[in-house]
Amino acid sequence: MVIENIIAAADALFTVPTMALMVLGVAAGLIAGAIPGFTITMAIVLTLPFTFGMTPIQGLATMLGVYVGGFSGGLMAGILTGIPGTPSSVATTFDGFPLARQGRPGLALGIGVWASFFGGVISAVLLMTMAPQLARIGLEFGPWDFFSLVLFALTITASLSGDNLVKGLIAGTLGLLVATVGSDEINGVERFSFGFEPIEQGFAFLPVLVGLFAFSQLLSDVQDRQAARRPLMPPGAEAVRIEHAQAIREVLSRWGNLIRSSLIGVFTGILPAAGGSISNILAYDQAKKASKTPELFGSGCIDGIIAPESANNATAGGALITMMALGIPGDIVTAIMLGALLIHDVVPSPTFINDQPTLAYGIFLAFFLANFIMVAMQAVCLRAFVLVTKVRMYILTGVILAYCGIGIFALNNIIFDMWTLLIFGVIGLIMKTLGFPLAPMILGVVLGHIAELNLNRALSISDDLTLFLTRPWSLFFLILGAFSIFFAQYQKLRGKVRWTLIYPSAMAICLAVPLFMMQGAVRPTIAGVVTMFSVWLLWRHKRRGWKLVDEVRE
Amino acid sequence: MARTHRDIIAAVFLLVLTCVFYAATFTIKKTSFGTVGSDVWPRAVLVGQGVLCILYLANALRGRYRSEITRGGGIAGWFSTYRNAMTCFAMYGVFLVTLPYLGMLIGATLFVFLLFNFLGGWEVRRMAVHGAIAVIAMGAMWAVFTYGLRVILPEGEILRIW
Numbered sequence: 001m002v003i004e005n006i007i008a009a010a011d012a013l014f015t016v017p018t019m020a021l022m023v024l025g026v027a028a029g030l031i032a033g034a035i036p037g038f039t040i041t042m043a044i045v046l047t048l049p050f051t052f053g054m055t056p057i058q059g060l061a062t063m064l065g066v067y068v069g070g071f072s073g074g075l076m077a078g079i080l081t082g083i084p085g086t087p088s089s090v091a092t093t094f095d096g097f098p099l100a101r102q103g104r105p106g107l108a109l110g111i112g113v114w115a116s117f118f119g120g121v122i123s124a125v126l127l128m129t130m131a132p133q134l135a136r137i138g139l140e141f142g143p144w145d146f147f148s149l150v151l152f153a154l155t156i157t158a159s160l161s162g163d164n165l166v167k168g169l170i171a172g173t174l175g176l177l178v179a180t181v182g183s184d185e186i187n188g189v190e191r192f193s194f195g196f197e198p199i200e201q202g203f204a205f206l207p208v209l210v211g212l213f214a215f216s217q218l219l220s221d222v223q224d225r226q227a228a229r230r231p232l233m234p235p236g237a238e239a240v241r242i243e244h245a246q247a248i249r250e251v252l253s254r255w256g257n258l259i260r261s262s263l264i265g266v267f268t269g270i271l272p273a274a275g276g277s278i279s280n281i282l283a284y285d286q287a288k289k290a291s292k293t294p295e296l297f298g299s300g301c302i303d304g305i306i307a308p309e310s311a312n313n314a315t316a317g318g319a320l321i322t323m324m325a326l327g328i329p330g331d332i333v334t335a336i337m338l339g340a341l342l343i344h345d346v347v348p349s350p351t352f353i354n355d356q357p358t359l360a361y362g363i364f365l366a367f368f369l370a371n372f373i374m375v376a377m378q379a380v381c382l383r384a385f386v387l388v389t390k391v392r393m394y395i396l397t398g399v400i401l402a403y404c405g406i407g408i409f410a411l412n413n414i415i416f417d418m419w420t421l422l423i424f425g426v427i428g429l430i431m432k433t434l435g436f437p438l439a440p441m442i443l444g445v446v447l448g449h450i451a452e453l454n455l456n457r458a459l460s461i462s463d464d465l466t467l468f469l470t471r472p473w474s475l476f477f478l479i480l481g482a483f484s485i486f487f488a489q490y491q492k493l494r495g496k497v498r499w500t501l502i503y504p505s506a507m508a509i510c511l512a513v514p515l516f517m518m519q520g521a522v523r524p525t526i527a528g529v530v531t532m533f534s535v536w537l538l539w540r541h542k543r544r545g546w547k548l549v550d551e552v553r554e
Numbered sequence: 555m556a557r558t559h560r561d562i563i564a565a566v567f568l569l570v571l572t573c574v575f576y577a578a579t580f581t582i583k584k585t586s587f588g589t590v591g592s593d594v595w596p597r598a599v600l601v602g603q604g605v606l607c608i609l610y611l612a613n614a615l616r617g618r619y620r621s622e623i624t625r626g627g628g629i630a631g632w633f634s635t636y637r638n639a640m641t642c643f644a645m646y647g648v649f650l651v652t653l654p655y656l657g658m659l660i661g662a663t664l665f666v667f668l669l670f671n672f673l674g675g676w677e678v679r680r681m682a683v684h685g686a687i688a689v690i691a692m693g694a695m696w697a698v699f700t701y702g703l704r705v706i707l708p709e710g711e712i713l714r715i716w
Contacts, residue, residue: 049699049703050703052703052705053702053703053704164619166606166609166610166613167610169606170568170603170606170607170610173599173602173603173606174603176599177575177596177599177600177603180595180596180599184592186590186592187585187587187591187592189582189583189585189592190582190583191578191579191582191592191593191596192575192578192596194578219638219639219642219643220639222638222639222642222673223635223636223638223639224638225638225673228638228673228674229673229674229675392674394669394670394673394674395670395674395687397642397669397673398666398669398670398673398688399666399687399691401642401646401665401666401669402662402665402666402691402692402695403695405646405649405650405662406658406662406695406696406699406707409658409705409707409708410699410703410705410707413705413706415650415653415654415708418650418653419650422643422646422647422650425643425646426643429639433636434560434561434564435619451595452595455590455594455595455598456589456590456595459589459590459594460589460590
């Protein structure tokens with residue numbers, strides 16, 4: 001069955017136009033990812049209008065090309081100039097730039113490229129194997145469980161995307177509120193239009209998203225007039241010959257680091273909101289801790305390039321797992337990809353992989369293939385990147401602003417969508433200025449309909465609200481949501497205050513409760529093991545007298 | 555304007571907004587069909603938002619965001635910081651207002667040309683370069699959408715294509 005699906009998907013994917021589009025997508029992603037301030041999300045947003053006229057598989061393959069290319073493009077700028085092209089390649093600069101300055105830019109780039117490639121391939125394999133399994137679990141979900149999952153996605157996004165949790169949560173509720181404007185999906189009743197005809201059907205999802213994210217980002221880039229007139233990057237980037245053979249040897253000889261970092265990337269991607277910007281730092285940190293020579297990190301250490309680059313590319317596969325299996329976008333990029341799927345009348349859900357196997361496996365294959373194209377295109381795009389860095393920021397901003405408008409108009413052929421773009425661009429810029437993170441708002445807009453639909457279904461089946469607490473999966477996500485509120489604080493204060501000693505064990509014990517409630521033998525057994533391990537951890541801390549990290553050192 | 559003051563204003567504004575929307579939920583039509591009314595979910599969201607806004611206001615009043623103060627200069631300083639962004643928004647607004655008359659091709663080209671000059675400078679040599687880039691970039695984009703993707707872009711009153 002799986003083989004048949006892969007063959008059918010390959011038949012749809014391996015056509016000359018689709019391959020050509022993927023090559024273009026990867027090239028665009030590589031160049032966009034390499035430009036500081038020009039994020040992968042923006043590259044995906046700009047690609048989206050071109051996919052309207054394509055078949056779903058062509059459109060998604062192109063966008064996946066941009067996605068994979070974007071993650072890898074960031075390393076070019078990071079290694080050659082020390083300025084990361086995207087937040088997901090910040091840690092690459094720690095060792096990539098020093099190695100390049102030691103006269104080995106070709107090797108540094110090669111290691112980055114091949115670590116990205118292997119990370120991407122590992123995550124593609126996990127995507128193919130895990131997404132159908134997760135979708136099978138998703139089939140157990142009722143409306144109560146989906147509603148709680150959305151709440152968890154919003155709380156963890158708010159927690160991880162900024163320093164201020166309250167502002168993050170407000171941004172999330174504002175997103176949910178925007179999603180309620182217009183005609184109610186269930187009863188068809190008009191809400192919050194205040195007599196204004198163009199919004200009687202509600203705001204179109206993509207203009208809101210592009211306005212909030214891309215439009216506001218572009219305008220904050222040109223706030224400083226002097227900076228806007230400078231070239232995109234300071235001089236220093238030069239096209240170099242990538243040392244492929246030696247890089248492959250170096251990367252494969254450190255396979256432990258490669259696999260560990262890729263797994264960190266995949267599992268970070270599965271979590272809603274935790275994207276490549278987090279996984280690359282986490283993987284770098286773990287590689288340093290596991291290394292026999294941690295003192296070499298930061299001075300051109302090869303492990304320090306492999307870890308972040310394999311992790312950030314693997315994150316893409318992880319984010320796709322959640323989107324494909326549950327229909328819940330893991331980050332802003334997958335939220336836009338979800339929008340692209342909806343444009344093509346494809347609605348990801350737990351039944352998606354079974355109902356549309358050709359398209360689902362086509363996405364798996366396209367993601368796998370994009371990694372190969374990325375390696376092939378890197379050398380070509382390196383030259384293009386060097387040329388693009390000479391362009392001035394305001395030129396790029398002006399062209400992209402106009403292009404955003406045209407692209408958004410092309411979505412529904414409605415001029416009001418361009419006004420929506422402008423309005424949400426203003427809102428996005430104001431929110432950024434006030435320190436509100438935009439990711440929770442964007443996810444709120446995307447997930448608002450899913451939350452309302454599932455709440456409505458749940459209350460239609462039974463008005464018993466305790467079902468949210470007595471159904472195991474719903475309780476599982478509610479507990480995760482409650483603990484995720486403190487997750488960012490935990491990361492910041494880990495080992496420095498006493499409650500962080502209890503936090504992981506308490507979370508594991510609480511999560512074991514719904515697992516115990518589940519049917520079968522496997523999940524209760526896992527719950528038992530997790531509980532025993534957590535109790536052992538707590539006992540160990542108690543035996544040590546609840547000592548913090550500094551006290552242990554003394 | 556200090557960050558704390560801005561946060562107090564933002565919190566009050568958000569609270570007022572929440573109240574206005576909450577009041578508007580009472581105007582949502584009740585239907586005889588459907589188990590759950592269309593006003594239930596918006597009200598739940600607004601109650602949550604209201605609580606969070608009160609927390610935000612309390613934090614702002616306690617000076618919790620004082621450490622985030624980035625710049626001073628009062629209204630003038632604020633205006634000087636955001637002048638570029640505000641002008642770009644205004645220019646984009648004018649572009650949209652004139653779209654039915656100028657059409658996408660002329661309107662977008664003019665918008666990009668004026669934006670380039672505003673951000674990059676009004677020297678004659680630069681203006682020539684800006685004009686060339688604007689015409690080529692917008693012309694190419696318009697052609698791709700019109701002939702490649704078969705999107706009927708607003709043609710305006712001046713240049714009738716269709």
